[in-house]
Amino acid sequence: MPNSSTHSRRHAALALAFAACLAAVFAVLNPGSASSAPLTVTVLGQTAETPPASCPGKIVNNVEVTPCRVEGHVTGFQSIADGIARPYEAPYDGKIVAWSITLAKPSTKETATTTNEVGFFDEFLGEPSEARIGILKPIEGTNPPKYTLVRQSPLQVLNPYFGTTPIFALKHPLSVLQGQVVALTVPTWAPMFAFNVSSENTWRGSRLPEHCSSKEDIQNEHPQQGVGKTKTYGCYYSNARLLYTATLVKTPAAETTE
Numbered sequence: 001m002p003n004s005s006t007h008s009r010r011h012a013a014l015a016l017a018f019a020a021c022l023a024a025v026f027a028v029l030n031p032g033s034a035s036s037a038p039l040t041v042t043v044l045g046q047t048a049e050t051p052p053a054s055c056p057g058k059i060v061n062n063v064e065v066t067p068c069r070v071e072g073h074v075t076g077f078q079s080i081a082d083g084i085a086r087p088y089e090a091p092y093d094g095k096i097v098a099w100s101i102t103l104a105k106p107s108t109k110e111t112a113t114t115t116n117e118v119g120f121f122d123e124f125l126g127e128p129s130e131a132r133i134g135i136l137k138p139i140e141g142t143n144p145p146k147y148t149l150v151r152q153s154p155l156q157v158l159n160p161y162f163g164t165t166p167i168f169a170l171k172h173p174l175s176v177l178q179g180q181v182v183a184l185t186v187p188t189w190a191p192m193f194a195f196n197v198s199s200e201n202t203w204r205g206s207r208l209p210e211h212c213s214s215k216e217d218i219q220n221e222h223p224q225q226g227v228g229k230t231k232t233y234g235c236y237y238s239n240a241r242l243l244y245t246a247t248l249v250k251t252p253a254a255e256t257t258e
Contacts, residue, residue: 040250042091044182047082053104053243054195059113068106068117072125072189075134075149075206075224075231076242077181083200088182093251095173096182099133099153102243104191105163118159124219126188129158133246134224135174136181144209144234147181149224158190173249182246185223194241201241209234 057068081087106117121129132155136147151174156166176182184192194201206224211217212235224231 040092040094042248042250043245044088044090044248045078045081045245047084047087049082050102050243051194051197051201051241053102053191054193055104055191056107056114056117059115067195068104068191069193069195070104070106070121070125070189070191071193071205071242072121072186073218073221073223075136075183075185076203076233077136077183078201078203078242079236080200080202081241082198086181088246090176090178090180090182090248092178092248093176094248095175095251096133096135096153096170096246097173097249098167098169098247099182100165100167100245100247101131101158101161101184101190101192102165103158103162104193106191121189121191124189124215128188129162129190130155130188131158131184131186131190131192131244132156132225133174133244134183134185135176136183136224137177138179138181139230142232144232145204146230146232147183147224148230149227150180151175151227152185152225155187162191176248182248183224184242184244185225187223187225192243194243195239197239197241199239202236202238203240203242204233205235205237206231206233207235208232211235212237 055068055070057064058066077088079086107114108116108118110116132153134152135150137150139146139148153170153174156168205212207217207221
């Protein structure tokens, strides 16, 4: 584990990156308007504490004592994060201007205490590790719930950022309406998964009921990436957390969103 000074430096670096990101976004959303009113900003999915992502694993005497867990072939979002309900639901109309993802650093070597985790997940779920965010519109009255994908960000290759929390500013911010949900899409796999956390962490995945957890279910499933298409979110997972955030800037009162 990093010591406290390392932890502080990491948070400071993230804060500076976030500030620079907001400054760039402000220029995009408000060109030439230095005297504009302050922006209303919400970081969806942010909680007081962020659990560590569950990699790398550890092996003792050929027995896995600490598992490495990732997620793949899925679009998902937290229903509850650290006790906060609906943490990725937009509280107002606005634009998603950036997103971040907390990544573990899976092992790449076979040793007495580690396995080649990156090689395993590349073979099982595809390579490279990548992710994007998407805006989901809930379909009222559906059970299990269904969502329509209304827009999404470009894909990001994650391998260069393993072990860090990168922030991706969006060149073209994503419009979102109040009540819509910002989800994380993982076409291959991503080590942004906190495993065996408290029961105050639950999430929904874009898989059919009864096809939620087997290796075959995960390997054969596809995330939601077709804009305008609707998908069933029939799997509800407990004691786990998808580690990402999305930065939402409120739409000014004079502006309308389609």
